[in-house]
Amino acid sequence: MKLHGYFRSSAAFRVRIALNLKKLDYDTALVNLQAGEQVLAQYRAVNPQGRVPALEIDGRVLVQSLAIIEYLDETIAEPPLLPRDAPGRARVRALANIIACDIHPLNNLAVLNYLKNKLEVDQDKRTEWYRHWVKQGFDAIEPLLAGSTDTGRFCHGDRPGLADICLVPQVFNAQRFDCDLAPYPTICRIFDTCMALDAFERAQPSRQPDAPAPA
Amino acid sequence: MKLHGYFRSSAAFRVRIALNLKKLDYDTALVNLQAGEQVLAQYRAVNPQGRVPALEIDGRVLVQSLAIIEYLDETIAEPPLLPRDAPGRARVRALANIIACDIHPLNNLAVLNYLKNKLEVDQDKRTEWYRHWVKQGFDAIEPLLAGSTDTGRFCHGDRPGLADICLVPQVFNAQRFDCDLAPYPTICRIFDTCMALDAFERAQPSRQPDAPAPA
Numbered sequence: 470m471k472l473h474g475y476f477r478s479s480a481a482f483r484v485r486i487a488l489n490l491k492k493l494d495y496d497t498a499l500v501n502l503q504a505g506e507q508v509l510a511q512y513r514a515v516n517p518q519g520r521v522p523a524l525e526i527d528g529r530v531l532v533q534s535l536a537i538i539e540y541l542d543e544t545i546a547e548p549p550l551l552p553r554d555a556p557g558r559a560r561v562r563a564l565a566n567i568i569a570c571d572i573h574p575l576n577n578l579a580v581l582n583y584l585k586n587k588l589e590v591d592q593d594k595r596t597e598w599y600r601h602w603v604k605q606g607f608d609a610i611e612p613l614l615a616g617s618t619d620t621g622r623f624c625h626g627d628r629p630g631l632a633d634i635c636l637v638p639q640v641f642n643a644q645r646f647d648c649d650l651a652p653y654p655t656i657c658r659i660f661d662t663c664m665a666l667d668a669f670e671r672a673q674p675s676r677q678p679d680a681p682a683p684a
Numbered sequence: 685m686k687l688h689g690y691f692r693s694s695a696a697f698r699v700r701i702a703l704n705l706k707k708l709d710y711d712t713a714l715v716n717l718q719a720g721e722q723v724l725a726q727y728r729a730v731n732p733q734g735r736v737p738a739l740e741i742d743g744r745v746l747v748q749s750l751a752i753i754e755y756l757d758e759t760i761a762e763p764p765l766l767p768r769d770a771p772g773r774a775r776v777r778a779l780a781n782i783i784a785c786d787i788h789p790l791n792n793l794a795v796l797n798y799l800k801n802k803l804e805v806d807q808d809k810r811t812e813w814y815r816h817w818v819k820q821g822f823d824a825i826e827p828l829l830a831g832s833t834d835t836g837r838f839c840h841g842d843r844p845g846l847a848d849i850c851l852v853p854q855v856f857n858a859q860r861f862d863c864d865l866a867p868y869p870t871i872c873r874i875f876d877t878c879m880a881l882d883a884f885e886r887a888q889p890s891r892q893p894d895a896p897a898p899a
Contacts, residue, residue, distance in 0.1 A: 517824060517827050517828065518782065518786075518824035518828075519824075520786070520824075527771070529771055529774075531774050531778065532778050533777065533778040533781040533782065533785070535777065535781055535785075536773075536774045536775075536777035536778040536780075536781055537774065539773065539774065539777055540770055540771070540773070540774040543770045543773065544770050555755055555758045555759050556742070556744055556755070558751075558754065558755070558758065559744075559746050559751045559752065559754065559755040560751075562748065562750065562751035562754055563746065563747050563748040563751040565751075566748040566750055566751055566784075567733065567748060569781075569785055570748070570750075570784055570785050570788070570789050571733075571735070571789060573785070574785050574786060574789035574790060575789060575790070575795065579820075580790065583813070583816070584803075587809075587812075587813075587816075588799075588803065588805055588809065588813075590803055594802075594803060597802075598798070598802075598803075601798070601802075605794075609732060609733035609734075609735075612732050613732065613733075
């Protein structure tokens with residue numbers, strides 16, 4: 470099993486957490502997004518879309534982080550990453566999708582580069598853009614978490630799952646862009662609970678082989 | 685069952701198709717996105733995120749189009765909207781997510797308004813932005829469809845499912861922004877096949893009660 474990823478990619482981070490939670494060993498292939506390696510022919514041969522992550526597993530290449538994680542959950546029973554009941558699954562997928570569809574796509578490297586290079590948006594306004602979409606998304610997630618008895622130690626009940634897998638990398642990104650997280654005590658509490666787990670801790674960007682050495 | 689939506693929302697369009705394919709009758713609550721009704725207290729009481737669609741079903745409110753459609757597929761067996769096998773499901777979800785995560789979020793009304801109002805990006809450059817993300821996404825999808833024996837009359841085999849449900853509204857949007865679809869013959873063929881079906885045809889924006897009268 471081989472994961473094609475990049476230390477700072479949120480989507481690759483999600484898959485790393487899922488692989489760790491499922492206790493799967495995997496090899497890592499590094500794709501340097503800053504250097505543009507994702508659009509070179511060598512990587513396009515793995516994933517024609519030129520995005521990370523891609524997971525080589527069971528003789529196939531799977532792409533798109535949420536599709537990969539659902540596949541892992543369907544093919545490896547324990548521990549489950551989604552609840553058993555349909556309403557619970559809908560809630561967890563909704564939380565995951567608020568992050569994966571409404572926050573992260575606006576703030577990934579390709580978009581920030583477009584703003585900078587094609588639209589000549591300056592650094593301050595790019596940061597404002599970044600924080601805006603984090604705020605919009607977290608403003609939605611916090612009450613969904615704080616206001617529901619379905620929320621436990623984690624986003625849904627007392628074990629980590631798909632929503633937590635999406636939430637943690639997004640909080641990492643928010644911290645990197647100095648977003649104000651004070652309005653989101655439930656998000657922060659769940660983040661801390663997750664990061665106390667080895668599966669999350671080992672998956673974080675700074676623990677990856679392509680991360681820069683600490684200053 | 686009540687769907688809160690807006691005629692031109694791609695995400696609501698997806699859910700309308702899924703409801704039609706499942707042969708479910710539903711009431712419609714109109715939320716005028718152009719008028720900003722989605723952020724008013726009345727709608728926030730339904731969906732605190734202030735986005736459409738939201739589906740009232742089985743005594744709950746479900747949000748996020750993909751989570752809603754997965755719920756419908758899990759609770760109403762026929763016709764299935766995802767394949768039975770895990771690799772097939774991963775393929776369909778990947779296609780759906782390329783649209784739902786990599787194209788649509790960049791091009792929705794909230795983003796276009798931010799470009800216009802906050803970043804003062806002019807109409808031509810907004811159109812260029814729009815077409816750029818459609819091209820990036822469709823450039824990935826076309827070979828995934830054209831190059832796979834899993835592709836049939838529809839994105840996956842010979843019956844419509846989740847990938848088609850995401851693809852059709854995205855093609856509608858691409859047409860509205862005059863994107864060049866000539867490089868995407870497989871996408872266009874599947875689009876035409878879908879639109880020949882009543883479930884897709886009845887779901888299209890111009891057939892909704894809040895659509896403007898034809899000129």
